[in-house]
Amino acid sequence: MVSDCVLIxxxxxxxxxxxxxxxxxxxxxxxxxxxxxIRHEESESFASGWAAQIVIEYILDNPGCWSGE
Numbered sequence: 899m900v901s902d903c904v905l906i907x908x909x910x911x912x913x914x915x916x917x918x919x920x921x922x923x924x925x926x927x928x929x930x931x932x933x934x935x936i937r938h939e940e941s942e943s944f945a946s947g948w949a950a951q952i953v954i955e956y957i958l959d960n961p962g963c964w965s966g967e
Contacts, residue, residue, distance in 0.1 A: 917954065924957050924964040938964070 918928055921936065929935040935946040936953060945953045957963060 913954075917958065920957060920961070921954065924962075926953070926957070926964070 913928060913931055913934075921928060925939045925941075926936050927939055929937055933947055934950045935944070936950045937944045
C-alpha cells in the first residue's frame with residue numbers, strides 16, 4: 899500500500915503547465931522546481947519542499963481559495 903505522502907511526492911516531482919497556471923491564478927510563483935519552492939506575490943509567503951506540496955494540493959482541491967473567486 900502506498901501512503902498519501904508518497905503519492906503527493908510523485909505528483910509534484912515535476913509541475914505541469916496546468917498546475918503552474920493554477921498557482922499563478924492564486925498569486926503563487928514557482929521559484930524553483932528542484933527543490934520545490936513557491937512564493938505568494940502579495941503576501942511574500944514562502945513554502946518549500948513538503949510545505950509547498952501541501953499548499954499546491956490545497957490550491958488544486960480548493961480553486962479560488964487565495965484569489966477570492
